[in-house]
Amino acid sequence: MKTFFKRLFLGLLIIVLLGGAFAAHEWKAQKPFLFRVFLDRTLIQFAFESPETLTSLGFLESVGIKGHNAKLDDDSPEKADELFEKIPEIKEVLLSYDDASLSEKERLSKEITLYLLEFGEQAEEFRYHNYPVNQLFGVQNGYPSFMEAQHQVHTVEDAENYLARLEAVRVKFAQNLAGIQLRAENGILPPRFVIDRVLDEMNGFINTPAKENILYTSLQTKLNDAKEVTSNDKARLLASAESNITGYVYPAYELLIEYFDRVKEKADTDDGFWHLPNGDKAYExxxxxxxxxxxxxxxxxxxxxxxxxxxxxxxxxxxxxxxxxxxxxxxxxxxxxxxxxxxxxxxxxxxxxxxxxxxxxxxxxxxxxxxxxxxxxxxxxxxxxxxxxxxxxxxxxxxxxxxxxxxxxxxxxxxxxxxxxxxxxxxxxxxxxxxxxxxxxxxxxxxxxxxxxxxxxxxxxxxxxxxxxxxxxxxxxxxxxxxxxxxxxxxxxxxxxxxxxxxxxxxxxxxxxxxxxxxxxxxxxxxxxxxxxxxxxxxxxxxxxxxxxxxxxxxMKILELRERAKSVLGDRFDLRDFHDVVLKNGAVPLDILERLVEQYIEST
Structure with missing residues (x-):
């Protein structure tokens, strides 16, 4: 688990921190010499802009960098705009790498990246055709789940960062609310049952006494397991957590509760995308x-x-x-x-x-x-x-x-x-x-x-x-x-x-x-x-x-491809070989998977 990602992230981190002629070029240049550096650097640059992603990846902590653990992601509509604005720029650089200069694996990586970028361009028209707060997922349950499962607490500094994130939640929820309101202005409201479900969920969350809330009990459990934290520090940190939950977290939830209470009467019971503006095309x-x-x-x-x-x-x-x-x-x-x-x-x-x-x-x-x-x-x-x-x-x-x-x-x-x-x-x-x-x-x-x-x-x-x-x-x-x-x-x-x-x-x-x-x-x-x-x-x-x-x-496609391989190869078919082809290339579109299996059949 540690091999590739540890080397990749720490290697590029060293590039960022230490520079060096070639290294600095590869990090800063619009078009790096190495194609793979371009692909990895692009994703890592996005990761560096997401404190929550950095926490989930957990690689910076191993070199003593923890400041990102005191912050939450920027969920504002303006931040999302930046992503769509970058797609054409990334695509232009991607296409500038000539296929003849790339290996077979690199050409496949280029093809898959281009597939995703072009879909992103096509999907921008429908970027607001979704319900970012719903009964399954959204900031209202994603935030406490993230804090419980991803934010590690081993030291007082870790716990202080946890407390800082309890304070930052008010801004995060306000940013999400701005996006929800933007959708409403475009005629996109969730069905009534969705609003009823999330209101029940959020009201239940804030009606829980702070000391019984998962954000408090999770920190309490982590502190109890943290050998470096003294009893006095634990008591102080937990008291601050209780105060922050009451003073920042619950008011953040109340922002969304007040909004959904206000708009629920406008929501209808038409559940399909067909009833939204351009809903048929969005579903296609x-x-x-x-x-x-x-x-x-x-x-x-x-x-x-x-x-x-x-x-x-x-x-x-x-x-x-x-x-x-x-x-x-x-x-x-x-x-x-x-x-x-x-x-x-x-x-x-x-x-x-x-x-x-x-x-x-x-x-x-x-x-x-x-x-x-x-x-x-x-x-x-x-x-x-x-x-x-x-x-x-x-x-x-x-x-x-x-x-x-x-x-x-x-x-x-x-x-x-x-x-x-x-x-x-x-x-x-x-x-x-x-x-x-x-x-x-x-x-x-x-x-x-x-x-x-x-x-x-x-x-x-x-x-x-x-x-x-x-x-x-x-x-x-x-x-x-x-x-x-x-x-x-x-x-x-x-x-x-x-x-x-x-x-x-x-x-x-x-x-x-x-x-x-x-x-x-x-x-x-x-x-x-x-x-x-x-x-x-x-x-x-x-x-x-x-x-x-x-x-x-x-x-059905995987079974179809397996049966084709068995039919053509007969006694030469080996199930282990087939699974190698399917798994060793990572996730791919189905037409590309079909081509990979055909290549395996031909080579066998």
């Missing part, structure tokens, strides 16, 4: 970004309908073999399975603790038995933790957090334990494989650890690739024999069905004018998921248009 743009294809909403919708029928048929076949009554159709049969109490843990703290232990056992088992499918493996570890209780009610069923670059934190699979009925035992293997091993943890951690890869290639936001890979590994685990129990296989198929249904409901909401209720009814009837999960998922698609379509589109 979102689909192109998330799927990295030119599929239309109609094409994606119809693929989803076809896949729903296929997968439901497979599930009904297994349920019939296991003695369930399937004569009344999928909805009734799957609800009977969901109601079967033998598949649930005890609804208690002990039951939830056991879920986490069993998830870890599942991951440890598969991690120890993948040598026949993978040569490349991540060095970073993997652990299972619970989603923080203050936000799990509106969070998805699970998510993955990448390891810390400095190796201080392993990859984490966050499990949502709010509703015990949302965690049937037969779904656990599939979820663990998707979020952990060999899903997101393998793909993301390996990408971070790849030697010789430009920074932008390690963080490229190609959802169809990353989520397609994770969904692909669910099926891979079954093919490798890790889901021999027929009910575990039903769990796998349900997860794939869930992603197929997403194709239908996402396009239904944003292109075919489905209501929130229509989408909830369709997903509930066709997946058998817990009602709480269905509502959370549909509301997620409403605030993240197009994102949910990437999973199934990406999975």
């Amino acid at each position: 743009s979102a689909l192109r970004f998330f799927t990295t294809t030119d599929y239309t909403a109609d094409e994606i919708h119809n693929i989803g309908l076809s896949e729903v029928d296929r997968i439901q048929t497979e599930i009904l076949t297994i349920l019939t073999e296991q003695g369930y009554d399937t004569a009344q159709g999928f909805s009734v049969a799957i609800e009977a399975l969901a109601a079967d109490e033998r598949f649930y843990y005890e609804d208690s703290d002990e039951g939830r603790a056991q879920i986490l232990k069993d998830y870890q056992k599942i991951l440890d088992e598969i991690d120890a038995n993948l040598d026949n499918a993978f040569r490349i493996r991540p060095k970073a570890g993997m652990e299972v933790v619970r989603i923080p209780e203050f936000k799990e009610k509106t969070s998805p069923g699970a998510y993955y957090q990448q390891p810390a670059i400095d190796g201080s934190r392993p990859g984490r699979f966050f499990a949502n334990l709010y509703d015990i009925k949302a965690t049937p035992t037969y779904s656990m293997r599939t979820l663990a494989y998707h979020e952990g091993i060999p899903g997101h943890h393998f793909q993301i951690a390996i990408s971070m650890e790849l030697e010789g890869m430009p920074f932008i290639r390690r963080i490229s936001p190609f959802t169809a690739y990353t989520e397609g890979w994770a969904l692909y590994t669910e099926r891979l685990a079954w093919e490798l024999g890790f889901q021999e129990d027929p009910f575990d296989n039903i769990g796998r198929l349900q997860a794939e069905l869930f992603r197929a249904v997403r194709l239908v409901v996402d396009t239904g909401i944003h292109a075919k004018r489905w209501t929130r209720e229509q989408a909830i009814d369709y997903m509930k009837a066709n997946t058998g998921m817990a009602q709480s999960d269905v509502v959370s998922e549909i509301e997620r698609y409403i605030v993240m248009p197009g994102q949910a379509t990437a999973y199934k589109v990406g999975m």
Whole structure:
């Protein structure tokens, strides 16, 4: 974990601090001699402008630089303007590097960077077509989560920086509010249910006594673990934290609460992007970004309908073999399975603790038995933790957090334990494989650890690739024999069905004018998921248009490419070679992945 990023960031930091003829040129020149320096320097310059990113990366602290930990990011609309203004400049320099002077890997890096820059130019028109504060994410829950998970406290200085960030939050929230108001002026307000959800969340947050707030309790825990901090300092710092939460943090939240209270009556119940100004075009743009294809909403919708029928048929076949009554159709049969109490843990703290232990056992088992499918493996570890209780009610069923670059934190699979009925035992293997091993943890951690890869290639936001890979590994685990129990296989198929249904409901909401209720009814009837999960998922698609379509589109492409390689290569096909090709290039658009696989087939 420490190898590439430590050398990259510290090396460029030395350039900044010490200069030197060639080094200074490479840092300051509009066009560095070395192409990779240009790519990495560009991203690092953006990172240096983001104190929160620097904290998350954690590399400056190792050389004694901590001042950034007292600051928060500039979230003002003007700062966002600067990013869009820089895109043409970066693109011009990128194109000035002649392909003939670049290696094959560098040409691929150039192509991917250009892809992202050109999409950024095209997407500027729709930069305000989003809801930056919503029930899933936004400054209102992102800020306390960042402080709890990323801000390290080992010394008095670290704690003082923590306190400074508690003060800086008022400005940060005001900047976010300015962006929200700008969207409203352009006719973009979140649906009414979104406003109701965030108001409930924020009111609950500020109605918590300061000493019980996560910003206080998190600092308290960190100080208790900080051996260098004396008892007197701990007491002083905690008293200041309580004062800052009351005097700065809660008033910052009240800024947003007052605004949303004022505008909620203006919000309507039309949930799809189609009702926003230029909403149809904005949704087309979102689909192109998330799927990295030119599929239309109609094409994606119809693929989803076809896949729903296929997968439901497979599930009904297994349920019939296991003695369930399937004569009344999928909805009734799957609800009977969901109601079967033998598949649930005890609804208690002990039951939830056991879920986490069993998830870890599942991951440890598969991690120890993948040598026949993978040569490349991540060095970073993997652990299972619970989603923080203050936000799990509106969070998805699970998510993955990448390891810390400095190796201080392993990859984490966050499990949502709010509703015990949302965690049937037969779904656990599939979820663990998707979020952990060999899903997101393998793909993301390996990408971070790849030697010789430009920074932008390690963080490229190609959802169809990353989520397609994770969904692909669910099926891979079954093919490798890790889901021999027929009910575990039903769990796998349900997860794939869930992603197929997403194709239908996402396009239904944003292109075919489905209501929130229509989408909830369709997903509930066709997946058998817990009602709480269905509502959370549909509301997620409403605030993240197009994102949910990437999973199934990406999975289908990876399977298609694997089958082509097997068909052409026959006995020469090696699954480990195929996975090397997919993983060793980092995240890429699907058409580029297809080209890489074709090159592997030809070379083999």
